[in-house]
Structure formats: structure tokens, C-alpha cells
Amino acid sequence: MTWPRGPTGSVSGVQFGPVETTAIATDELEATAAATDELEEEPDETGATESARSSVARPAVLESTEPTETVEPFERSPLEVQPASVTDTTNTRDTTDPTDTDMNRDNEFRREHCITHGSPPKNAKGPKQAHPAGNLGAMKNAMPEKPTLDGLEARWDGVWESAGTYRFDPTATREQVYSIDTPPPTVSGSLHVGHVFSYTHTDTIARFQRMSGKAVFYPMGWDDNGLPTERRVQNFYGVNGDASLPYDPEWKPKHFGDAPKDRESISRRNFIELCQQLTAEDEKVFETLWRTLGLSVDWKQTYATIDERSQRVSQKAFLRMAARKQAYQLEAPTLWDIDFQTAVAQAELEDREQEAAYHRVAFHRSDGGGVIFIETTRPELLAACVALVAHPDDERYKPFFGTTVTTPLFGVEVPVKAHPLAQIDKGSGIAMICTFGDTTDVTWWRELQLPTRAIIGRNGRIVADAPEGVAAEPYARIAGKTAKQAQAEIVIMLRESGELDGEPRKIKHPVKFFEKGDRPLEIVTSRQWYVRTVNDREALMTRAEDITWHPPYMQSRLENWIEGLNGDWCISRQRFFGVPFPVWYSIDAYGEVNHTNPIFADEASLPIDPQSATPLGFTEAQRNQPCGFTGDPDVMDTWATSSVTPQIAGQWDEPGSDLFDRIFPMDLRPQGHDIIRTWLFTTLVRANAEHNSLPWNNTLLSGWILDPDRKKMSKSKGNVVTPIHMLEEYGSDAIRYWAACARPGVDTTVDPGQMKIGRKLAIKLLNASKFVLGITGGAPADATKVTEIIDRGMLVRLSHLVAAATQDFTEYDYARALERTESFFWGFCDDYVELVKIRAYGAEAISLEASLSAQHALSICLSTMQRLLAPFLPFVTEEVWSWWHDVDATGSIHTQPWPTTNEFTDAMGAVTTDDTYAATIEVLGSVRRAKTEAKRSMRWPVDNLLIKSALELETTLTPGLEDLKAAGSIAAVVFGTANPREPQDPEYVVTLALIDPNAAPPKQ
């Protein structure tokens, strides 16, 4: 056996205690110290005495047991943790003189071994016995005997609300503010786990910014505007809105959820009141969810997209656009949903694969020279045909350009035109242009200056009267029919006339739908309000580049969209529950409405409803009368309101308020990537035009939530998981953990496994906090007390973590910050705490300085861990923080400063590396592995640990050797030189020389 070459007497300030006080367990010594000397003392068999003996050396209890001159560990009163059985042995402690002169090293190490593996368990028992609930009341917020996550949500949500923890400071300057353009959820929609997912991402950022010292402006809006709400109100109350009816203040709904099919017609204002009643209920449900989830929203900063402010802001912004000529009105072909009977915008389209059939139809050449075959999927539009078109280079049709043909059945003479959009290889290469079958028709119609022959009505049926020049008799057979019925009839008629060549060929092709609609869109001519976007393409593209995108690749989504813009933004909708246009039109003496000179409302009068308000210079009696006026019947597109959410939340409309200037341009727009072309784009359009600015500097895109089959979750698919159930089952912190693990923009699976891990982490934080605070007594950390190299090494690591996590958050990579912090935290629990807990408890042989060093390092690290985890696990971190901080006096953990590396400067002293700490836990891991391989408990005593090292590991390891020995129950450590000829680990080989596999397990 090699003699230890380690330090003599004192190791890094660890001073060996007097021999007389050493507790020795006989059995352990017999089992493990066989190679060393005989025992010198009898063990003390009584647990109580052991406990007492070990406890007396604990710095944490000294102050409250015996006022001695040697110990003053805490600046303020620690826990009352001394065991009842404490005896006056305090003074046996000798912290000044190692006096090892009479001892040979063998004895010294053996004794140390005995102490460390014999005492700590009993030591550790000390606080547990000594922490009756009554005493714990001395804690700021009673640390429970058995910590639990249950009930934390309700408890802390209440505290935060009454304390105003998340209130925005309206006096903060723009530089001090961090403002968030929170997405207003559609309250009439169902709650689902996707909400929880993406809002959690935002909340982690908000909490980080708040702790970083920013005044966080984090409002909540409710999107109760638009069609989903209308649809619910119609079905729930059994009513229909009718803009032509007068408001009836006495009117009350007769049905609640049991409405008959024939609906009652009510005025727009009555209808809107119902919408507001119903959505108010929905908002409560959402708020409950958000509070349970722990969103750090300022609940004083709320709005609804249909409330008075939203209407005022929308109308004000509209009037300004109209004044700038950015908004204009036009009668033009419009994308039209025949069921909702409203115009829809390009952004609200989606393609759906539909069954269709090519019908090969003969057009007779007017010169009598035969027929030209076209192929169409919409033969029912034959009566609406205004031209044929082929590609200018198509040799087959070149001869016919400029000539005319006659439409089958209806006998209309139409020109044959050339246009580059016509595709040579599609169908027969020549297409019929109808007004209007699709958007290409509109392009051709406009660019080739063709006449209009509209036959599809706003209800989707063929209109009653044939357009001019169309044969009336055949037309009568399709009039009044739906498109589908008309198509069947036309096929019959074409067969009868022999102008259908062959049978229709079935195909599948994409057809444009309104995203909320059930039947394909039609294109009808109507008068609508538009906002210019196409002409601003370049400016918008520049704005898109100026936004910082998280993740960056999402930028191309917007650029794609901007490049593909093919028309201005149609903002008027022929619906009821929305923001009305603050516009009237005069009516001339003949009853014709004058649309060219709209009468705009005065900004000061907003919000107004032109259906009930009277324009200046008119009386209400003149409404809808010749020489009178009429109100614009339409409402704004939901995105026309949503696109000014920064202005709404910032109270842009409030005359005396400077709030808007303090929060705009905002810092962050979080949202789903599915609404880049709508919400993100339109907000950009509005801010660009109105403020010549970005609406916000960053946008954070969340991914989709997928069910376990990797399908997008949606209500219609019936695979939606109710978030409330998950929150109840796993706890809010656990759900937040799951959400925060997902990188920005990454589609994510609902994963109960990940939620369990989050719960595990939260529970671990409870227990680790309880344990550490049990050791330190909850005293505040004092960086100057950290002296041990091993403690400083851990803090070096911690400072790296803080720097990295802070950087992650700055880059909106909350997930990486969480990953790092979580990983460090488990290492802290498994390695550092295990390594130093015996020293921190302060067994007899350990110096006060060494013990305090561990205690204060533990305090520093615990405080840092709790704060770093606070953005992710707000409930459990507040709970454990409250155990050792007076939350009432010094505030919530969520308003504490975010950790900075400056906090560690003093504590780290001159130590700049974690070499010793790293090497020590590395060796400790090897010891564990060896014990596991020997199928022994981690507490199994090791008599002699041999470390063969190719490098000078000894020097590195020495400062932490006593901790290593204590944590590994190791009596002695021996260093050897590695044989360079043996294949081995490049750094070292650990051999547990003397585990006696036949020995009995250590006695309890």
C-alpha cells in the first residue's frame, strides 16, 4: 500500500478536529479499516447521542445553542434547528490548531475516514428531527415538512394579483420598457393545448425581461371580433343580424342554446350586444386558464377587439388611411363566400383538393370554318364566357387571334385572344374566359379589357336574368340553380346539342376556398373598401428584413407572401359583428347612392355606427331617403382591427395619454407561423403607413402542436387535448416545462413524458431547496465567506451558466436557456451537494471556514438556480424563494434581479477554473461506478482509493480531497503513476483497491 502523498495536517484550510471527539462505528472500521491500525475508541451506539454530537459542530446551530466566541455564522437569525438533545460539547471544537504533530499520518487519515463515513448520516438526520413545523414557522413562509406542488397555482396567482407583481409601470421611459404585442386569442374558439404552448414561450421571455429590470408591458386582448363569434351567437340565441333594422333597446333574447331553426332578425346593434354578452363569458374561461398557467400578464391592460377602444382605434386608423388615399373604395370582382355572403381577402384563402372533370366543348368559328375545342372544369359558366384565350406563341391558335367564335348553347359571339398566361400544355391549350371562374379570369378580363357577363349571384346561384345577348331559352334551364346543379344541366344540354366532345374526364385539382367556408369561392362584382399593399411591396420587404425573426428562416414566409401579392387588401365584410366603417353616402334625388364622395365621420366622434349615427348636415329622417344619406352597411375585416393591436393596447386613441409613445414600436410580436400572411403582414402594413416604422423589432414564431400521430391538432379532427386537464394532472410548471423545451418555430408533439420530466424537475427543486436551506438555515449568501477551491470551482461553472443562459434569453432562445439551467441543476444536486454536504454540516473535524464556505456557496447557487428557473417554473420557484425571503417585504422572486456574473466575482476570488471541482466529481463518478459494479451501496466504505494518473491529477485534486473522501466514504486516497505502456484512459485510472466484497453492509 502506497503511503498517501497528500497534504499533511491541513488540506486547503480543512483542519482536522481533535481525536477525542471522533465518532467511530465499529463494524465499519472492521470492514474497511482492516489494513490500518486498531480502533482507538468505542462507538456510540445511540442514535440520539450521535445526532447530538454531530449536530453540535454544525455552525448553523451554534448561535442558538451556545453563544461561543468561535462561531457567528449568520448575520440574521437562522432557523431554530438545534436538537433537543444537544449537549454542551461545543467547545470541544478546535478551529485553530491542527496539532498533528503527535499523530502519524496513518492515524490521521483513518480517523478522518471514520468521521466522514460514520457521522454524516446522523448529521443529516439532525435538521429533520429538529425541524418541527412550529420551528419552521420562523421561516419567511413556512417550509413544509413534505413539500408538494399541489395548490401552488391558486395560492401564488392570488398573491401576485393582490401584490400587483406584474403591473406595468406607466412612468417608465421607452428605454426602460419591454413591450409585447400579445396575440389576442379568439375567445369563441375552443381552448386547446396550442394556446398553452405558445403563450408559455412568450411568458418566459416576459419574465426574463422583467427580472432583467425592464418595465414589461404585457397586455392581454380578446379577439371576439368576426365570424366565429357571429356564428356562435346565431346558433346560441337563434338570431340573425339585419343591418337595415333599427336598434331596439328593449329587445331581449328568447333562447339560450336551445334556439329553433327559423331565426329572428334583429338590428346590428342588438346583435353586437349579444356578441358582447357571449364573449364576456368566454373571456372569463380564458383568463382562468391563463392565470392557472401563470402568465405574467398585467390584467389591468386588457382589451377586446370589439370593445369601444378597439373600434375607435380601428376607425381612426381607417379615416387616416382614407385621408391618405391608402384606403379606397372600388366596385370590382371580389372573392366571395356564397354561404357567409361576404367578400374575403386573398390572405383568407386556402386551397382544397377537389374532384372535377374536364369537359371538352366545341366553339363554332364565326367564319364557318369549323370548331375550336376548349376544355373546362366549369361548363356551367358557358353563359358567362366573354372570350377564348391562347398563348401568343401557340402555333395552333395563332391563325385565330382576332377572329371570333360563337359560344355553344347560348350563341354569343366572343373574340379569340392571345395572352401569355395561357398555358400551351394545359387542356387543349386554349381556354374560355368567363366572368368570373377564377382569379386568372379576372386578370384576363382586366388586361384584355373584356366585357362582363356575370351569371353567378351572391348566393351562389345562377341569376334569374340572362346577360345581354345570351340566348334566353337555354339560359332559363339553369337560372336559379346552384353551380353544381347548373353544371349537370349544361352537360345534358351539350350532349343534346352534340357540342360535348366525348365524356368528361375526371380529375382532381386545387380549388380556392375561404378558410372558414364550406363551398368553393365564387368571384362576384361588388363594391368594397381596399387598402393599398401592392404598391408598397418594396417598402414592406425592407421592413420584413428589419425585423429580427425567431427563428430566422420564418422571414422567407413573409417575403414569399409579399412577392405573391396579387391585389390590394380587401378590408370590408358584409357581416354584422365587427367594426363599422365610419362612413355615410349621400343619396341623390333619384335615390341613387353616391359612392364617389363618401361622408367621413369626424375623428372626435368615434367610435360611431353609421347605422345609428347621423352625419353632420342631415337628420335621421333623411336616412335611406332620396336627397338623404345612407350608412355604410359593411364592417371591417377582423384583420383590419387586429392589425392595430399595438395601437389599441397602447391607447393610441387616448388624447392625453403618452402610453403609446412609451411602448411603441414594441419589442416583441409573438404569434403562430400560420398567420404570418394575415396578422403579421397587416400589422406591418399599418405601422409602415401610419407611423413610418416597424410595429415591433422582434417576432417570435411558435410551432404547431401535433398529436402523437404527428397530425396538426384541430377541433374538427377531434384530437384536441383539453389543457385544463393536463394542467391539473401534471401541474402548471410541468406543462410550462414541456412547452419551453420546444425551440421557437418547431412543431411539437403533445408529450406526457416531457410533462412528467417537468414535474420531476419542480419536485426536485422543492426537495433540493429544502435540503440546502436546512443546512444553511436560510441565511443570505455572503460571497466573501466562500474560500474553498472546490466551492469556487463550482461557482466558476455557475457563472458560465449564467452568462450563457442570459445570452440565450437575449436571443430569444428560451429553450436553450432552460436546457442549460436544468442540466446544471441536476449536476448541482447530484454532484456538488453530495460532495459538500458533510463539510457544510460541519462535522467536528471540519473547520468553520470550510463549512461556511460550502454553506455560502450553496446559498449562492440555490439563489441563482431559483432565479434562473423562475421564468419557466414560476410557481415552484416562488414557493421555494418564499421559504427564505420575505416576499411581502422584498417582493416576489419574479421581480428579483436576473443573476449576473458580477454576483460571483467576490466569491470566486482568484479562482478562474473549475478544474478541481470537475476532476473531483469525475473521480467521484468513477467511485460510484466501481461501487455499482461491485453491487454495493454508495455509502459502502472504501478503505483505499488508488488513482493512477498520467497527468498531474494529484495537484488538481488535492484541494477537494476531503470532500471526495467524505462523499465516497473513502478512508484514504493514494496516487500512483500510470504505466504509459498500458492502454488506459488518457487522464487517469481509478481503482477502488479495497472494497471487501465479502464484508457485511455498513450498519445503520
Next chain:
RNA sequence: GGGCGGUUAGCUCAGUUGGUAGAGCACCGCCUUCACACGGCGGGGGUCGCUGGUUCGAGUCCAGUAUCGCCCACCA
């Protein structure tokens, strides 16, 4: 048709300047209750979609390609 992203252990996913493949879960084994059994320790498991190229060296860079998903498009 244009664009974007994914493809790494059975599963869910990391892998930041190219340098000996990672985590958690699941699985297997061990340790029992001395903060935590809602625990601890350890182990097995991957030719990083495929093919080329650059390089001393490629999961990482380049060029193709397959496949899944998404966005966009003038889809007769």
C-alpha cells in the same frame, strides 16, 4: 411550379465557428428509505435518409438525390 424546414438511439429531441456521437423517456441491472422511491447510481443501444465532393478529419461545409411536412403560386 417557386420557397422553407425536418430526416441523429425503440420514442421525443439537442448537437453554436468541422476535431473520438449526446440528453430525457423507455429498457436492463444495482442501491432501499440518512432532502428527494414523485428517489439515487450505473449499463446496454446509433454505419447521424442516401450518393458524391472539399478536407489530415464531415452529423456539421458544398453539389445532387430520396422522403415527410409547411408556406406561396395565374389551379382553364
